[in-house]
Amino acid sequence: MVDLKELRDEIDSIDRQIVELFEKRMDICQKVAEYKIRTGKKVFDRTREQAKIDTVKGLTRSEFNRHGIEELFQQIMAMSRKLQYQLLEENGVAGRLPFIAVDEIERSKVRVVYQGVEGAYSQAAMKQYFSEDITSFHVEQWRDAMEAIAEGSADFAVLPIENSTAGSVNDMYDLLVEFENYIVGEQIIRCEHKLLGLPGAQLSDIQRVYSHPQGLSQCKPFLEEHRGWKQIPLENTAVAAKRVAEEGDKSQAAIASAFAGEQFGLQVLADKIYLNEANSTRFIIITNQRIFRKDADKISICFEQPHTSGSLYNMLSHIIYNNLNMTKIESRPIEKRNWEYRFFIDFEGNLNDSAVKNALRGIREEAKNMKILGNY
Numbered sequence: 001m002v003d004l005k006e007l008r009d010e011i012d013s014i015d016r017q018i019v020e021l022f023e024k025r026m027d028i029c030q031k032v033a034e035y036k037i038r039t040g041k042k043v044f045d046r047t048r049e050q051a052k053i054d055t056v057k058g059l060t061r062s063e064f065n066r067h068g069i070e071e072l073f074q075q076i077m078a079m080s081r082k083l084q085y086q087l088l089e090e091n092g093v094a095g096r097l098p099f100i101a102v103d104e105i106e107r108s109k110v111r112v113v114y115q116g117v118e119g120a121y122s123q124a125a126m127k128q129y130f131s132e133d134i135t136s137f138h139v140e141q142w143r144d145a146m147e148a149i150a151e152g153s154a155d156f157a158v159l160p161i162e163n164s165t166a167g168s169v170n171d172m173y174d175l176l177v178e179f180e181n182y183i184v185g186e187q188i189i190r191c192e193h194k195l196l197g198l199p200g201a202q203l204s205d206i207q208r209v210y211s212h213p214q215g216l217s218q219c220k221p222f223l224e225e226h227r228g229w230k231q232i233p234l235e236n237t238a239v240a241a242k243r244v245a246e247e248g249d250k251s252q253a254a255i256a257s258a259f260a261g262e263q264f265g266l267q268v269l270a271d272k273i274y275l276n277e278a279n280s281t282r283f284i285i286i287t288n289q290r291i292f293r294k295d296a297d298k299i300s301i302c303f304e305q306p307h308t309s310g311s312l313y314n315m316l317s318h319i320i321y322n323n324l325n326m327t328k329i330e331s332r333p334i335e336k337r338n339w340e341y342r343f344f345i346d347f348e349g350n351l352n353d354s355a356v357k358n359a360l361r362g363i364r365e366e367a368k369n370m371k372i373l374g375n376y
């Protein structure tokens with residue numbers, strides 16, 4: 001009968017040797033980093049890593065171990081790269097990020113665009129974020145707002161990115177990739193949807209209900225109690241309220257805010273119809289300049305990765321290894337490339353932090369491509 005203690009002693013002795021060899025290897029990697037600092041050579045060398053993996057796999061005795069050794073060496077080399085990025089950063093050769101730190105984002109005497117019509121939740125978000133002495137205008141589509149920022153006809157745009165009940169606004173992620181606009185702030189607004197109808201209308205008159213698709217989805221249980229109603233999605237909750245007011249048909253109602261109701265002279269037919277008491281929408285403030293507040297504490301980036309096992313894990317390891325806290329992850333299909341995805345992550349930090357610069361440098365070097373969407 002084998003003795004477990006003896007076996008464990010043997011494992012302990014092997015592990016001590018592994019640790020000793022690992023530390024020796026990392027010391028050499030430090031010298032490699034010094035060489036790379038002197039010569040400007042890139043840390044990540046894909047060809048060398050592939051050759052190394054092939055060689056060490058060839059040294060194993062079984063298929064099972066071949067797989068294990070591949071994973072082990074991928075991790076060892078990932079550690080080696082992270083050490084090297086850290087040394088680059090410490091030596092001040094990590095490179096400058098193309099973002100400029102500012103004390104404050106201007107909130108007065110600026111031109112701001114939002115999507116929808118007056119009474120939209122975007123307008124409420126704008127009013128909360130900016131002061132009263134701004135010039136504002138609204139556009140029909142989110143894309144129009146993005147274009148207004150890109151061409152400079154507005155300084156800032158206010159656009160929805162996420163609702164606490166219905167989830168992310170997918171189109172916004174795609175637009176953030178398409179346009180060279182950047183997030184500089186965010187504003188959270190409670191969305192207390194109401195069912196709004198014409199003055200004198202009764203709940204029993206209603207046959208059709210208009211809202212934004214997210215408005216409809218956020219009031220699902222209420223709408224299920226009224227299965228006979230036809231649900232019609234529109235581009236904005238305030239557009240829905242406007243339409244009910246303009247068409248003057250008592251059988252029509254809108255799901256929108258109380259201030260949209262006031263704006264268009266509608267009355268509240270049903271209150272508290274939303275799924276979640278704390279139902280809120282997070283709006284982002286966008287501009288065409290690469291600026292960030294000196295005290296900004298949240299970063300959004302996106303990157304593309306090849307469709308291979310472990311590729312997302314490898315990117316996220318830069319966040320973990322630099323002790324950063326990831327707060328959100330999203331994926332969106334890449335246009336014209338079926339079943340391939342672009343990942344969007346948010347994490348805590350400021351672009352001036354060394355840990356953040358380190359993580360970004362690693363991701364930039366190792367991902368197919370990476371874009372910083374903003375620090376706010």
Ligand SMILES: O=C(O)C(=O)C[C@]1(C(=O)O)C=C[C@@H](O)C=C1
Pocket residue numbers: 029032043044045046048049052076077080081
């Ligand atoms: O050989 C190098 O250039 C190294 O930086 C060392 C090393 C390794 O750990 O083996 C690490 C990173 C490179 O991508 C390739 C190999």
